[in-house]
Amino acid sequence: MKKNIQLQKRIKKECSEGSKAFFEVLSKFTTKLNGITVEKEYLIEECLGEIGRRTDASRVYVFLFRNDLEYMDNAYEWCEKGVSAEKHNLQNLRTELCLWWMEKLKANEMIVIEDVEEMPEEAEVEKEILLEQGIKSLITLPIFHKDHLIGYIGIDNTFQNKKWSIESQFLLKLISEIFSEIFEKLKQEKQLQYMNKELSSREKNLDSFELRSIQQEEMRQYSQSNPFSQAIGVNKIDINETIEYVFNTLNCDMKIFDKVELNFSKDLPSILCNRIEISQVIMNILKNAIYEINKKTALFSEQKKAVYNSLQIATYQDEGYLICEIEDNGRGLCDEAKCKVFEPFFTTKEIGVGTGLGLAVAYDIITNKYNGEIIAEDSQWQGAKFTIKLPLTQSSESLI
Numbered sequence: 001m002k003k004n005i006q007l008q009k010r011i012k013k014e015c016s017e018g019s020k021a022f023f024e025v026l027s028k029f030t031t032k033l034n035g036i037t038v039e040k041e042y043l044i045e046e047c048l049g050e051i052g053r054r055t056d057a058s059r060v061y062v063f064l065f066r067n068d069l070e071y072m073d074n075a076y077e078w079c080e081k082g083v084s085a086e087k088h089n090l091q092n093l094r095t096e097l098c099l100w101w102m103e104k105l106k107a108n109e110m111i112v113i114e115d116v117e118e119m120p121e122e123a124e125v126e127k128e129i130l131l132e133q134g135i136k137s138l139i140t141l142p143i144f145h146k147d148h149l150i151g152y153i154g155i156d157n158t159f160q161n162k163k164w165s166i167e168s169q170f171l172l173k174l175i176s177e178i179f180s181e182i183f184e185k186l187k188q189e190k191q192l193q194y195m196n197k198e199l200s201s202r203e204k205n206l207d208s209f210e211l212r213s214i215q216q217e218e219m220r221q222y223s224q225s226n227p228f229s230q231a232i233g234v235n236k237i238d239i240n241e242t243i244e245y246v247f248n249t250l251n252c253d254m255k256i257f258d259k260v261e262l263n264f265s266k267d268l269p270s271i272l273c274n275r276i277e278i279s280q281v282i283m284n285i286l287k288n289a290i291y292e293i294n295k296k297t298a299l300f301s302e303q304k305k306a307v308y309n310s311l312q313i314a315t316y317q318d319e320g321y322l323i324c325e326i327e328d329n330g331r332g333l334c335d336e337a338k339c340k341v342f343e344p345f346f347t348t349k350e351i352g353v354g355t356g357l358g359l360a361v362a363y364d365i366i367t368n369k370y371n372g373e374i375i376a377e378d379s380q381w382q383g384a385k386f387t388i389k390l391p392l393t394q395s396s397e398s399l400i
Helices: 002-015 019-034 042-055 101-105 120-133 168-201 208-224 239-249 275-302 335-341 358-369
Strands: 057-067 071-079 112-113 137-145 147-156 234-236 259-264 271-274 310-318 321-327 371-380 384-389
Touching: 019 042, 019 168, 042 057, 042 071, 042 147, 042 168, 101 112, 101 120, 120 239, 137 168, 147 168, 234 239, 234 275, 239 259, 239 275, 239 310, 239 321, 271 275, 271 384, 275 321, 275 358, 275 384, 310 335, 335 371, 358 371, 358 384
Parallel strands: 259 310
Antiparallel strands: 057 071, 057 147, 112 137, 137 147, 234 271, 310 321, 321 384, 371 384
16 A cells, blocks of 8 residues: 555656646556455456546557566457457467567567558568557557566557657556556466465365475475466366357357358367467467458459358367367468468468468467367368367476
8 A cells, every 4th residue: 555655646746737637547546456356357457448548549458478478468458449359369479479579678668659550670570460450550568577577568549640648658657567566466366376276175185284295385386486487277178168259259250151050079078278279279260261251252242253151160079189170161272371371471461461470370379389280271162171189188287
């Protein structure tokens, strides 16, 4: 509480008379987030909404790093009405693909871009990623905790190139400092909840001496651990339910298909994995199919030809693997695409539409993290078919 009072005094001193509205926002933040817990994590996105409305932004988001800055995930997001959410699409991203971006953040620099089209040549990859999301301008600011970069907060505009005010930049700077403490608090709470759950499950089978020994060892490991290197969100999931979840997320875009056939095997065993990562793989494949179907539909329309768009998804198990097949009757895969479709930055889409990272990320998740396979080939309708093979047995240690 004392820290919050000191922060509010600092805000009041540094804010100009024309920035009283921002001071009111910050006062709400410190009050609302003072007693935040994991159960009240939704309050963070409520606060992002306040930022968005005050700065006239299209999206406001927070990315968090893990595995010693190797990966970044869109952890929290607010979107203005009519603006597409990108949270589920931006998970498990390798930071090595965004070297210019990371260099700025590590140097504790605020990234202010009024026109994405005018980004420097060395930021070409970042430019394509931003354009794919429809972003025209943005501000991004790193979040540090005790000199360690843990994430960044950003606001963007998808409607116009925007000259961001000094007040907006100052607001973001102060919010990043508030979030630094909040995320550290939530991190520790999640770690303790995990430990308590693990200890409770063992308690019935251990005498008090053994339990105390394990508690001491667990606490020692916890104090030495880096939370961002832990396996986050790893649970037993139902693949069929996960596919249905992705369908609901892409509900509007899926209307391009005249027929969607789901051939789900019943009584499939649950598999140990991160639901968000597997959702991302399926979503990237489906978004690729949707794009191809849209291009085919436009082409047939120009030629005044009738078009009937189909999608089929099948799940089953075979020889120790859970199989998911996704096939469409789009334009199919050319010979070059069959060889390079999973290579980073390879894309058949127009410049500014695709980055060539979606299927590369899917390949990385399935093959490198889950020791599975993902195969691209022609579908039964000469469209594209993607086959995902996941081992039925995984160890939680291997998924860290």
